Amino acid sequence: MTDTVTQDNEVPEGQRRLRANAEDVIFGMSPEGTHVWQRVPYDAAHYGPVSDFATDFDHADPAYNPSAPEVWKQLREGGCPVAHSDRYGGMWVPLTHDTVHEVAYDTEHFTSRAVVVSVGRPGDLALPAPIGGAPPITSDPPFHAMARRLLLPAFAPKQIEPWEPEVRKLCNELLDRMGDLTPGESIVDAAVQYAQHIPVNVIGRMLGFPSKDEDLFRRFVHDALERIAEEPGTRDGMDDLGNYIADQIDDHRANPRDDLTSYLLNIEIEGQKVSDDIAGGMIILLLIAGIDTTWSAIGSSLWHLAQHPEDHQRLLDEPDVMTFALEEFLRAYAPVTMARLVAKDHDFHGCPMKQDDWVLLPFPAANRDPLKFEDPDTFIVDRKENRHAAFGLGIHRCIGSNLARLELKVAIEEFVRRFPRFELAGDVRWSVGQIRGPRELPVRILAVAD
Amino acid sequence: MRLHLDAEKCQGHNRCYALAPELFDVDDYGQAVLLVEGDLPTELQEKARLVAANCPEFAIKVLED
Numbered sequence: 231m232t233d234t235v236t237q238d239n240e241v242p243e244g245q246r247r248l249r250a251n252a253e254d255v256i257f258g259m260s261p262e263g264t265h266v267w268q269r270v271p272y273d274a275a276h277y278g279p280v281s282d283f284a285t286d287f288d289h290a291d292p293a294y295n296p297s298a299p300e301v302w303k304q305l306r307e308g309g310c311p312v313a314h315s316d317r318y319g320g321m322w323v324p325l326t327h328d329t330v331h332e333v334a335y336d337t338e339h340f341t342s343r344a345v346v347v348s349v350g351r352p353g354d355l356a357l358p359a360p361i362g363g364a365p366p367i368t369s370d371p372p373f374h375a376m377a378r379r380l381l382l383p384a385f386a387p388k389q390i391e392p393w394e395p396e397v398r399k400l401c402n403e404l405l406d407r408m409g410d411l412t413p414g415e416s417i418v419d420a421a422v423q424y425a426q427h428i429p430v431n432v433i434g435r436m437l438g439f440p441s442k443d444e445d446l447f448r449r450f451v452h453d454a455l456e457r458i459a460e461e462p463g464t465r466d467g468m469d470d471l472g473n474y475i476a477d478q479i480d481d482h483r484a485n486p487r488d489d490l491t492s493y494l495l496n497i498e499i500e501g502q503k504v505s506d507d508i509a510g511g512m513i514i515l516l517l518i519a520g521i522d523t524t525w526s527a528i529g530s531s532l533w534h535l536a537q538h539p540e541d542h543q544r545l546l547d548e549p550d551v552m553t554f555a556l557e558e559f560l561r562a563y564a565p566v567t568m569a570r571l572v573a574k575d576h577d578f579h580g581c582p583m584k585q586d587d588w589v590l591l592p593f594p595a596a597n598r599d600p601l602k603f604e605d606p607d608t609f610i611v612d613r614k615e616n617r618h619a620a621f622g623l624g625i626h627r628c629i630g631s632n633l634a635r636l637e638l639k640v641a642i643e644e645f646v647r648r649f650p651r652f653e654l655a656g657d658v659r660w661s662v663g664q665i666r667g668p669r670e671l672p673v674r675i676l677a678v679a680d
Numbered sequence: 681m682r683l684h685l686d687a688e689k690c691q692g693h694n695r696c697y698a699l700a701p702e703l704f705d706v707d708d709y710g711q712a713v714l715l716v717e718g719d720l721p722t723e724l725q726e727k728a729r730l731v732a733a734n735c736p737e738f739a740i741k742v743l744e745d
């Protein structure tokens with residue numbers, strides 16, 4: 231254990247492997263010809279659109295996210311608890327709560343070394359298991375628990391609660407920025423003008439990064455999570471991300487301050503300061519993990535309210551219903567599907583899984599399993615029993631869940647308060663890939679609070 | 681009626697603390713801490729069932745005597 235960690239400490243102090251240059255081996259660096267990435271045998275052009283999700287599943291088919299709940303329902307009702315695909319070099323997709331739960335708990339057969347399905351798997355030169363490129367999300371036991379423990383205190387409920395006034399202020403600034411609106415006429419984009427700005431601002435402030443870099447962060451997220459069918463080594467945005475983080479590390483080392491970046495530069499594992507690779511990987515994870523996930527959750531929730539004025543009214547009349555509504559938004563519109571790689575050949579309920587096959591973990595599908603949730607495809611604003619898995623299950627439970635809940639709650643509260651009535655006003659554009667949410671969400675404002 | 685928390689299973693989703701701060705606290709790592717011991721007073725029993733039914737990791741059990 232210690233060996234894998236100290237190995238990285240051989241990098242002389244001050245030397246940043248994060249910075250992109252030819253020989254480096256880091257998260258985000260994907261030079262072709264090295265073994266950082268191993269190209270999987272998959273050519274998207276040969277496949278085209280999905281015709282049957284049971285045997286040719288592709289979550290990155292643009293038709294998937296807009297209608298994912300129907301896809302899960304059809305597959306389950308057609309007797310398919312685990313879908314398969316030859317795409318991405320081989321991929322399995324458990325669809326029931328039980329099978330998703332089982333994979334999430336089984337860290338022996340399923341490794342987190344890569345959690346975003348793409349045409350490249352981490353190769354021999356990528357940061358090794360059990361650490362991975364962005365700990366703790368890419369880590370397996372036993373390293374995982376050590377990395378996770380370092381981050382948990384910063385995101386524990388009592389550390390997050392004090393951020394509430396700041397998040398509320400931010401939401402109101404965004405609403406103010408929409409300018410003078412004419413009820414019944416004005417159309418705003420709730421995703422572009424509102425939802426997408428909230429998480430990016432909050433995490434930027436927590437990490438102590440300049441707020442003017444907001445657009446850059448969103449581009450990093452796009453490069454990391456959406457450009458999954460592009461050749462490894464050509465996603466140069468990933469190099470920019472490595473360079474950006476290295477610059478921030480330099481700046482924080484020169485001017486230490488009270489923020490998460492300075493904290494992460496000083497953490498120790500087993501008495502050893504962690505390398506910049508590991509600290510940088512964690513920073514990258516925090517920057518990426520909270521942005522389009524939370525933005526998607528906010529967007530989907532507002533999309534729901536735009537079409538369900540009765541739920542909107544209930545939130546206005548009985549603000550306490552939010553305790554349950556918040557969890558129901560997260561259940562019904564869970565934005566995050568994760569992935570694993572099969573660690574060794576494994577028979578999973580009759581599915582012959584081979585080492586290095588991908589396994590998608592659609593927590594959103596688990597949340598609509600009729601065996602676990604009554605009337606799962608109905609949104610019940612005050613659903614009392616709601617054991618949803620939006621933040622994952624098992625050891626990788628979302629570290630940012632308290633922050634995400636705070637942002638989601640405040641974002642909805644302030645939006646519905648400012649606009650007591652609004653409706654859909656045009657086509658919604660959904661994201662593509664593992665994070666599901668509206669990227670364009672035009673709504674017509676029907677009433678504005680004074 | 682009593683409440684049981686399986687600390688091994690708890691992953692810190694904090695659903696219990698959010699729903700019933702009178703029954704659960706959280707530590708510095710966000711892990712649940714059970715605040716009550718022994719028989720639950722009648723007025724807390726419904727809350728206890730509610731939290732047990734909402735823990736995503738099945739870490740909370742209601743023991744009916």
Ligand code: HEM
Nearest residue numbers: 366367519520523524527566568621622626628629630634
């Ligand atoms: C609604 C918003 C969010 C959702 C639905 C969500 C969902 C998830 C899920 C499902 C996982 C489990 C990953 C796995 O099993 O491989 C996860 C992990 C993680 N999330 Fe989130 N997340 C959200 C927001 C955030 C925010 C705001 C942050 C922090 C700033 C964050 C930081 C993390 C981290 C660090 C992990 C890795 C934990 C580990 O591997 O131990 N997330 N998230």
Ligand code: SF4
Nearest residue numbers: 690691693694696735
């Ligand atoms: S709800 Fe369950 S997992 Fe979450 S903190 Fe409480 S006991 Fe732990």
